[in-house]
Amino acid sequence: MGVLMDENSRVVVQGFGGAGQREAITGRNYGTNIVCGVTPGRGGQTIEGFEVLNTVREAVAKYDANVSLIFVPAPFAADAILEAADAGIPTAICITEGIPTLDMMRVKRALAGGKTRLIGPNCPGVINPAAKSRAGIMPVDVYLEGSVGVISRSGTLVYEAVDQLTRLGIGQSGSVGVGGDPIIGTSQREALELFEADPDTAAIVLIGEIGGTAEQEAAEYIRTMSKPVVAFIAGATAPPGRRMGHAGAIIAGAAGTAAAKQAALREAGATVVENPGDIGSTMQRVLKERGLA
Numbered sequence: 001m002g003v004l005m006d007e008n009s010r011v012v013v014q015g016f017g018g019a020g021q022r023e024a025i026t027g028r029n030y031g032t033n034i035v036c037g038v039t040p041g042r043g044g045q046t047i048e049g050f051e052v053l054n055t056v057r058e059a060v061a062k063y064d065a066n067v068s069l070i071f072v073p074a075p076f077a078a079d080a081i082l083e084a085a086d087a088g089i090p091t092a093i094c095i096t097e098g099i100p101t102l103d104m105m106r107v108k109r110a111l112a113g114g115k116t117r118l119i120g121p122n123c124p125g126v127i128n129p130a131a132k133s134r135a136g137i138m139p140v141d142v143y144l145e146g147s148v149g150v151i152s153r154s155g156t157l158v159y160e161a162v163d164q165l166t167r168l169g170i171g172q173s174g175s176v177g178v179g180g181d182p183i184i185g186t187s188q189r190e191a192l193e194l195f196e197a198d199p200d201t202a203a204i205v206l207i208g209e210i211g212g213t214a215e216q217e218a219a220e221y222i223r224t225m226s227k228p229v230v231a232f233i234a235g236a237t238a239p240p241g242r243r244m245g246h247a248g249a250i251i252a253g254a255a256g257t258a259a260a261k262q263a264a265l266r267e268a269g270a271t272v273v274e275n276p277g278d279i280g281s282t283m284q285r286v287l288k289e290r291g292l293a
Contacts, residue, residue, distance in 0.1 A: 002128035003149065003174045003194045003201070004091055004119070005067065009133045012059040012089075013037045014080050015071035016052055019095075023069065023137055024050055030140045031132030035063035056087040069125070069135040070094040077121060078103035085116035092185075093135045094120035104183035111185065118185025124155035124177035130200065136177065138162075146171015147292070148283060149195035151188055152207035153180045153214075157234060157276060161205050164280025170287070173201040180209065188218040196225050202292045205283060206231040206270065208261055215261040219268035228290055229270040230283045233258045 011027065013020045016037030024034045025048055036051045036059050043054035059065040068089045072080035077096040084092040099121050111118055119126055125136010129145040142159055144166040152158035158175055165172060176191045178184055188206060195201045206229055208215040215233065222229050262272050273282045287293040 002131050002133065003176060003191075003198050004117070004126045005128045005131065005133040005135060005174070007131040007133060009033060009067045009128075009131070009135070010035045010063055010065050011067045011069055011135050012056060012063070012065035013050075013069045013071065014056065014084065015039065015073070016042070016047065016050070017071065020069075020071040021048055021050075023071070024048065026140065027069075027134050030134050032134050035059065035065050056083050056089065060087045060089065066090050067135050068092045070096060070120075072096060074098040074100070078107050081107050081118060081121075082110055085111055085114060089116055091126075092116055092118050093123070093125050094118065094179075094185075095123065095125060095137055096120070097122040097181075099181065101183060104181065108183055108185075119176065120179040120181075120184060122181045123179035123184075124152075124158055126174065126176050128174045129172055138175070138177070142166055143175075144169075144171040147173050147200060147202040148287075149173050149198065149201040149204045150175035150207070151191045151195070151204060152177055153188070153209045154207060154234060157207045157232070160276060161207060161232075161279045164277075165205070165283060168280050168284050170280065170284060173198060182212065188214050189221045192218055192221050192225065192229070196227055201227065203228045203230070203283065203287060203290070205229075205279060206265075207234070207279075208232070209234045210258050210261070211256045213256070216264040219261075219264040219270065222265065222268040222270050225269075228286050228292075229265075230279060230286055231262075231265045231270045231272050232274075232276055232279055233261045233265075233272070234276070
């Protein structure tokens, strides 16, 4: 089945510059159906074997594209997301970092109640190892087909967690990078709901960060879940008021601290690890204890 991507995913790359072309080639080599690129004004070109079109609507009409991977520069990325939604793309995945907050507020309002699910921005993307379907920037060689879903605000940490799992022979049903900006499309809780409903997923790794209350909201849902969750919160030593890495990783109140998030997740029944190097081994133990290994 897969979460958000499967063998039926047809990916259009918006912003077919250097980064878009590179990831289109990587995705194609992995097995993903990358159907075309979109860059306004460059329609009619063929680059690296991919046709370039002027609009997403053309990509939907010609190739029945149903996933958009967005590499458009930050000043224009909000309009690119809205263009994907206007064209009827069900899943838009925005890699772009640094989109102005007011722009994302406009996007959030426009997408509310609509049919397009946004992943990101400022995220590593989505992958389904079983279907060899990938839309993002994650290194494909660390992934192994299996039954553990991985959700993360951080790209680097999701790669680290997946690598630990793979080295232990624990495969993944998929991973979703929700993004590290203050305003994102799909929350950690919503990603958990997707993996909870996925029959190919037996357990989930949740990687959070300081800042905001997204992890506490995820914890409320974890209370109702049937699948075990192993969680790690980055930024335990971060001082209040200082942004650490991602734009959303800033402590502005007691709820935004790592300790508050860890406590909420523990109370909800998640297994919380305090060292990122223990994510894989902890999941291995949890799978054995639950009879899922």
